[in-house]
Amino acid sequence: xxxxxVYNLFQINLIISVNAAILSVPILIVIAYIFDxxxxxxxxNIFTIAAIISAIFIAIIVIYLVFSRETLERKLKPSYQxxxxxxxxxxxxxxxGIGIVFTYLGGALFYVPHVIIPLFILxxxxxxxxxxx
Numbered sequence: 001x002x003x004x005x006v007y008n009l010f011q012i013n014l015i016i017s018v019n020a021a022i023l024s025v026p027i028l029i030v031i032a033y034i035f036d037x038x039x040x041x042x043x044x045n046i047f048t049i050a051a052i053i054s055a056i057f058i059a060i061i062v063i064y065l066v067f068s069r070e071t072l073e074r075k076l077k078p079s080y081q082x083x084x085x086x087x088x089x090x091x092x093x094x095x096x097g098i099g100i101v102f103t104y105l106g107g108a109l110f111y112v113p114h115v116i117i118p119l120f121i122l123x124x125x126x127x128x129x130x131x132x133x
Contacts (some may be wrong), residue, residue, distance in 0.1 A: 007080070010073045016087055025097070026095070026101055028054065
């Protein structure tokens with residue numbers, strides 16, 4: 001019988017932060033799209049500002065994980081429901097941001113569902129795989 005793997009808090013925070021770091025630029029682009037910033041500033045500036053904010057965010061996450069590694073590795077977490085839902089929300093907004101990036105880069109609006117749906121399935125299955133296996 002195969003036993004369920006139990007992750008410690010450091011591993012869980014690492015999985016969530018890597019996902020958030022990868023999808024941070026598309027998430028910030030979703031926020032810019034909601035506030036209709038592309039009418040005020042250029043799309044290139046939106047990408048630049050999102051990249052700078054993401055770099056700062058990633059630096060803060062890395063510093064937090066490095067300094068709290070010892071204490072987080074000692075704490076086990078048998079249930080991952082809150083973390084899994086957080087990961088799903090981050091992934092959903094990131095994938096929506098990838099669709100917006102596709103339209104910003106000149107892609108036709110007709111093809112946005114063709115980009116979003118396969119990416120959503122792939123990322124959600126990989127997130128599910130991280131927590132179940």
